[in-house]
Amino acid sequence: MERSWGSINSADRGWYVSARQEQREDAEEEEEEKEQEESSPLLRNGPQIQEYSGVSFSFSVFNLMNAIMGSSILGLAYIMANTGIIVFSIMLLIVAILASYSVHLLLTMCIQTAVTSYEDLGLFAFGSFGKVAVASTIIIQNIGAMSTYLLVIKTELPDAISQFLTGDYSGSWYLDGRILLIIICVCIVFPLALLPKLGFLGYASSLSFFFKAFFALVVIVKKWSIPCPLTLNHGGEFFQISNITEDCIPKLFNFSKESAYAIPTMAFSFLCHTSVLPIYCELQRPSKSRMQNVTNMGIALSFLIYFLSALFGYLTFYGKAESEVLQGYSKYLPHDVVVMAVKLCILFAVLLTVPLIHFPARKAMIMAFFPNRPFSWIHHFLVTLALNIVIVLLALYVPDIRNIFGIVGSSTSTCLVFVYPGLFYLKLSREDFISQKKLGACGLLLFGILVGSLSFALIIFNWINK
Template sequence: MAPPPRGAGRLLAERGWYLSAREQQEEEEEEEADEDGESAPLLPPPLGSVRNPPNPGSSFGFSVFNLMNAIMGSGILGLSYAMANTGIMGFSILLLIVASLASYSVFLLLSMCTQTAVTSYEDLGLFAFGSTGKVLVATTIIIQNIGAMSSYLLIVKSELPGAVAGFLSGDESGFSNRSWYLDGRLLLLITSVCIVFPLALLPKIGFLGYTSSLSFFFMVYFALVVMIKKWSIPCPLPLHSAIETLQVSNSTGDCKARLFHLSKESAYAIPTMAFSFLCHTSVLPIYCELQSPSKSRMQSVTVTGIGLSFLIYFMSALFGYLTFYDKVDSELLQGYSRYLPHDTVIMTVKVAILFAVLLTVPLIHFPARKAVLMVFFSHLPVSWICHILVTLTLNTIVVLFAMYVPDIKNVFGVVGSTTSTCLLFVYPGLFYLKLSREDFLSPQKLGACALVIFGICVGLLSLVLIIFNWINP
C-alpha cells in the first residue's frame, strides 16, 4: 500500500486509524470479499479497541429515501426548459447518460472510501492531493452550495409574490407597481432576514433535518400536479394571458413536440441535469449510517435512489414540456402562475415549494459554513463571533445573487457546468486514478479516466456556450 500523502498522517493519527501490516492485509481481504457481494465494514476499528456490537444503522429503504432527499431539489423546475431545447429523445438520452455516470462516480467514491477509511469528500481530496486537494474540494463545495441556495431563493423571489396575490384574490400585474407585498426582491429580503438567517445561525439544526424531508414529498407532489394539469391548460395557449400578451402565439404548430432539437439554449441542458443529480457530498455519510454497510449494498441504494429520481425528473419534465411546448419558462412554476393564477391546486404547490425552500436553505448553509471555516479560519478557535460573521457573509452573498440574477437558468448553467461537473464527474475520477492500486489499463481506471475527460469537456463546452449566449443574446 502506498504511504498516505503529506498531511494525511495527522488526520489518521487524530482518528486512531493507523493500521499495522497485518490489518492492512485483513482490510484488503475484506475488500476482495466485498467485491464478491459479501458485507464489509466501512471503517476499521481503532487499533487496540474492543469490537462493540454493531450499530443497527439505517435500513435499505430509509437510506434510499435519504439519498433521494439529497438528490431532488430546485433542479426539477428547470428540466422542462432543458427538454424544450433538446427534444424529448435528446433530453431522454442526455438525462440517462448523466444519471448513469452519476451512479458510476458514486461507485468510485465508495471504492476509495473502503481504501482510505474516510467519510467526507474533503478528506478524500486530502488523501489524493494533500492539503491542496482538500482546499480545492472545500472551495468547490462552497461555490456549489452558494449556487444551490441562490437557486432556492430565486424561487422565493419569483413565486412568493404570485402566492400572496393569489391568496388576496388580486391581480398580480395590477398591484406589482404600487404594493410592497408584491415586490419579489423585498419579500426575498424579508424572508431571508426573518426566517433563513435565524435558522442558519443555530448551532444545531437537527430538527430541520426531519422537516426538510418534507421537501422530497413536495417534489413528488409537484410532479403529480404537473402531470394532472397538462389537461387544464389548452394548446394553443390562450391569447388573453395577463402577462406578455403580444408574445403568446395561438398557432397549432406550437403544439407539436420535438424529438430532437438543438439551439444555443441547449447549452444549459447538461449543466442543469448535473446540478439536479448532485448528491455526492451526502453519499459517504449515508454509507456510514447504512445497516450492514458494504460497497455492493450501498451501490444498490445509489442505483435505486438515482433511478427513482430519474423517473420523477423525467415525468415532470415531460408533462411540463407537453403543457407549454416551446413557451415553457426556465422556471416551470412561472408558466402555471401565468395561465392558472388562482388555481387552488397550483396555489398549494407554490406554498409547498416555498415551505420546502425556506427549510432547505438553512440546511445548505451548514456544509457551506463548515467548508469556509475549514479553508479560511482553521487556525482560529471556534467562536460565536466567527460563526455569526461567516453565516452573515454567506447569507448576504446568496441574497444578492438571488436578487440580481435575472433567470434561474443562469444559476443552473454556470454552477452546473463548473462545480457540479467537478463534484459529479471530475473529482471522483481524479481521486480514483490517484488512489487506486489497480493497473492503469484496468476497466475501472479506464472508466475513471473517461469520466474525467467527459466532465472536463462537457463542463468547458457548456460554460463557453453560455458565456457566448450572454455576449450575443
C-alpha cells in the same frame, strides 16, 4: 468426471494453470476487499456501532433522494423544450448512469482510505491543495443551490400572496419579490442557519421530497387543463399566443443556443456526492455493495420523477416553457387551487432547505480556510453572515434561474460529479492503468472536463452576444 492431470495435453496445461491462477487472484481480491470493508475505521466505530444500529435501506434511499432532488426539477421542462424529447431522454439517462458510476468510485476510495468526507478524500489524494479545491467547489456549489431556492421565493411568493388578496394592490411593498426575499432571509433563513444544530429541520425538510413528488403529479394532471394553442387571459379577454400547426407539435430533436444549459442543469440535478459518505456511515449493516444499491435506487427513482415532470411540463407549454416552470402555471392558470397548493408546498420546502444547505457550505469554508480553529460564536456568526449576504445578492441580481444552473452546473457540479471522482481514483488506486475501473475513471474525467468546458464556453458566448 474430472480429467486427470496426465490426460491433459501440454497445450491445455498452460490454459488450465492460467485459469486456476486467475481464479485464485479473483478470490484473493474479493477477500481483500471484504477485509478492507470490515476493518475500515469508517464502518468500525467501536461501541457506538453496537449502540446505534443505523438507518434502514429504505430510509437511506429516501435520504439520498432528498439530497439529489432540488430546485433543478423546476427547470428541466425548459431543457427538454430546447433539446427535444429523445435527445433530452438520452442525455438525462447518461448523466444518471455516470453519476451512479462516480459514486461507485467514491465508495471504493472510501473503503481504501477510510475517510468520511469529500474534503478529506481530496486531502488524501492531493494534500492540502486537494482539500482546498474540493472545499471551494462545495462552497460555490452550495451557494449556487441556495441562490436558486431564493430565486424561487423571489419570483413565486408575491404571486402566492396576491392570490389571497382582492382588489388592486399592485405597487405594494408586500408584492415586491426583492423586499420579501430580504425580509425572509433576515427574519427566518439567517437565524435558523445560525443554530449549531438543525436536527428538527432535518426531519421537516424530508417533506420536501413529498412536495416534489406532488409537484410532478400535478404537472402530469395539469397537462390536460391547459389546452394548446395556448391562450392568455387578460382582463377577461383571451388571446391566442401560439400556433397549433407549429407550436403544439412535440419535437423529438431540437438544437438551439439554449441547449448549452442541458448537461450543466442535469449535472446540477443529480449532484448528491457530498451526502453519499455521511449516508454511508449511518447505513444499517454498511457495505459498499449495499450502499451502491441505495445509490442506484435513489438515482433511478429521482430520474423517473425528473423525467415525468420534464416530459409533461414540456407537453403542456411546448416551446413556451419557462426556465422556471411554475411561472408558466402562474401565467396560464392564475387562480387554480391545485397550482396554488403546489406553490405553497415548494415555498415551504425552500424555506426549510436553505438553512440546511448553509451547514455543509459553512463546514467546507471552515475546513478549507480556518482549519484546527476552535469553535467561536463570533467566527460562526461572521461566516454564516458572509454566506447569507452572497446568496441574497445573487438572488436579487441574477435575472434568470437558468443562469445559475448553467454556470454552477458546468463548473462545480461537473467537477463534483465527474471530474473529482475520476481524478482521485486515478491518483489513489493501485490497479494497472489498463484495468476496467481505471479506464472508466479516465473516461469519467475526460467527459467531465470536455462537457463542462464546452458548456461553460457556450453559455458565456451566449451572454456576450445577447
